Amino acid sequence: KKIIVWFRKDLRIHDHAALFEAAQQGCIIPVFIWPSEQEFEYADSIAAKWSLHQSLISLRQNLAAKGIPLIIRKGNIQKELLQLIKETSADAVFYNRCYEPFMVQSLFEIEIQLSKSKIEVQSFHGNLLYQQFNILNKNHEPYKVFTSYWKRTMQEHVSTPYAIPKMTSTLATLPASLEIHELQLLSTNSLESRLDQHWEIGEQEAISHWTEFLEYGLNKYERYKDFPSAQATSLLSPYLVWGNISVKSIWHSIQSHEIQGPSTETFLRQLVWRDFAYDQLIHFPTMPIKPLREAYNTFPWEGSSSDFNKWKLGQTGYPLVDAGMRELLATGYMHNRVRMVVASFLVKHLLVPWTEGSKWFTQKLIDFDVANNAMGWQWTTGCGIDSAPFFRIFNPVAQGKRFDPNGDYVRQWIPELKNLPQKFIHKPWEASQEILALAHLELGKDYPFPIVEHNFARKRALQAYNLIKKA
Numbered sequence: 001k002k003i004i005v006w007f008r009k010d011l012r013i014h015d016h017a018a019l020f021e022a023a024q025q026g027c028i029i030p031v032f033i034w035p036s037e038q039e040f041e042y043a044d045s046i047a048a049k050w051s052l053h054q055s056l057i058s059l060r061q062n063l064a065a066k067g068i069p070l071i072i073r074k075g076n077i078q079k080e081l082l083q084l085i086k087e088t089s090a091d092a093v094f095y096n097r098c099y100e101p102f103m104v105q106s107l108f109e110i111e112i113q114l115s116k117s118k119i120e121v122q123s124f125h126g127n128l129l130y131q132q133f134n135i136l137n138k139n140h141e142p143y144k145v146f147t148s149y150w151k152r153t154m155q156e157h158v159s160t161p162y163a164i165p166k167m168t169s170t171l172a173t174l175p176a177s178l179e180i181h182e183l184q185l186l187s188t189n190s191l192e193s194r195l196d197q198h199w200e201i202g203e204q205e206a207i208s209h210w211t212e213f214l215e216y217g218l219n220k221y222e223r224y225k226d227f228p229s230a231q232a233t234s235l236l237s238p239y240l241v242w243g244n245i246s247v248k249s250i251w252h253s254i255q256s257h258e259i260q261g262p263s264t265e266t267f268l269r270q271l272v273w274r275d276f277a278y279d280q281l282i283h284f285p286t287m288p289i290k291p292l293r294e295a296y297n298t299f300p301w302e303g304s305s306s307d308f309n310k311w312k313l314g315q316t317g318y319p320l321v322d323a324g325m326r327e328l329l330a331t332g333y334m335h336n337r338v339r340m341v342v343a344s345f346l347v348k349h350l351l352v353p354w355t356e357g358s359k360w361f362t363q364k365l366i367d368f369d370v371a372n373n374a375m376g377w378q379w380t381t382g383c384g385i386d387s388a389p390f391f392r393i394f395n396p397v398a399q400g401k402r403f404d405p406n407g408d409y410v411r412q413w414i415p416e417l418k419n420l421p422q423k424f425i426h427k428p429w430e431a432s433q434e435i436l437a438l439a440h441l442e443l444g445k446d447y448p449f450p451i452v453e454h455n456f457a458r459k460r461a462l463q464a465y466n467l468i469k470k471a
């Protein structure tokens with residue numbers, strides 16, 4: 001039997017259910033198709049496409065080492081898949097399930113086509129910890145509160161990861177394949193050379209990165225995870241996005257690790273947040289563009305494009321916000337605590353719609369993930385499931401003092417503030433002229449004054465919120 005293994009967001013050979021099962025049942029034909037819809041959606045997502053490019057290089061090498069070529073195509077998925085079946089006389093298509101709304105939609109049509117052509121189709125549980133359709137509450141509805149979801153998942157088993165299978169391919173003539181560069185995932189943007197300096201993306205890199213974190217980082221996670229300069233989080237997100245590493249393998253390696261403690265549970269909870277995000281996306285596919293709480297459809301957004309641009313460039317005058325936005329521009333990544341602060345600032349201090357911020361993250365994040373990003377923005381805005389209430393408005397100065405007490409993170413990303421004493425690092429506008437002169441800093445020239453005053457912005461946001469609350 002000839003089986004097409006259709007790779008999408010699972011670009012690895014370890015713990016790959018579809019690859020493993022196909023290899024047991026016949027000869028495999030691994031295929032990656034870059035869909036037109038995704039090409040459109042990712043038009044400006046330089047970091048995410050760069051990471052996909054690297055992930056494909058890694059997958060192709062790993063398969064080649066087993067003597068199996070990866071076939072690469074781009075275009076309409078249905079058309080390309082049917083064409084490949086014809087060219088290879090494949091009998092079956094195996095794939096791991098993905099939940100991005102456009103993929104779910106196109107799959108529906110593809111399965112109808114394939115069943116008409118008598119092609120066997122098998123889908124597998126692959127990229128999440130749990131089989132989402134099984135995780136429902138007593139009323140058979142999706143969970144709305146994370147803690148209940150977490151407790152429920154604790155009763156579920158995370159299936160054992162698959163080993164790397166022995167693979168055979170007997171294709172006498174290979175179907176045409178594009179070279180990876182022909183997918184045109186790379187641009188000439190200078191961000192890419194910076195990404196090169198910060199990240200090594202691929203299956204081996206993901207595994208060694210994770211092994212090191214498990215050994216040396218995990219035990220410090222609970223204590224330091226909220227401090228951006230401590231670099232105490234796993235930085236696994238860029239590897240999870242295209243599936244360089246399997247989340248189930250991560251889960252099992254933690255469970256079998258000899259050191260267990262509070263960090264272990266906290267870390268596992270974060271992984272379950274990722275599942276929770278997909279659970280929401282599956283049940284509410286419009287989540288990336290529409291608020292889950294309908295009242296927010298009429299929220300009186302009034303933010304200006306000039307403020308939005310200053311936010312994008314890290315020029316708001318609030319050091320923690322600006323440091324985060326500059327980290328994003330330089331590396332394609334931002335620490336979770338800072339993501340919450342910058343998102344809250346955009347939505348509540350500047351009254352710019354969360355969907356605009358979400359689009360900017362879509363373009364810039366190396367770990368852009370449709371479910372996590374949508375959940376993060378809806379959570380921060382207050383319009384999502386189990387989200388922070390709107391009236392909880394982060395004070396960027398207080399957040400800075402608490403989570404970057406020495407100002408190390410701010411100094412790393414805003415060098416113009418590096419000589420400011422710790423007392424003023426999160427509120428340079430309170431420093432006297434003398435102190436500013438000693439720090440070689442001219443406010444308004446080297447670094448901006450705050451674009452909005454915190455108490456004014458807070459009051460304005462609450463007034464706007466009251467309008468939808470009444471409605």
Ligand code: FAD
Nearest residue numbers: 233234235236237270271274336339367368369372373376
């Ligand atoms: P760690 O703390 O080491 O966590 C390990 C893994 O758990 C992460 O890699 C991630 O897969 C998962 N995880 C951790 N925190 C969360 C969370 N809050 N929600 C869902 N999963 C989580 N994450 C993305 O992967 N892609 C995004 O596009 C994205 N956009 C976000 C937008 C906003 C506004 C916010 C507030 C959060 C967003 N997050 C996103 C969630 C979170 O910020 C990142 O997953 C995390 O910073 C990644 O760093 P890490 O791998 O070191 O995390």
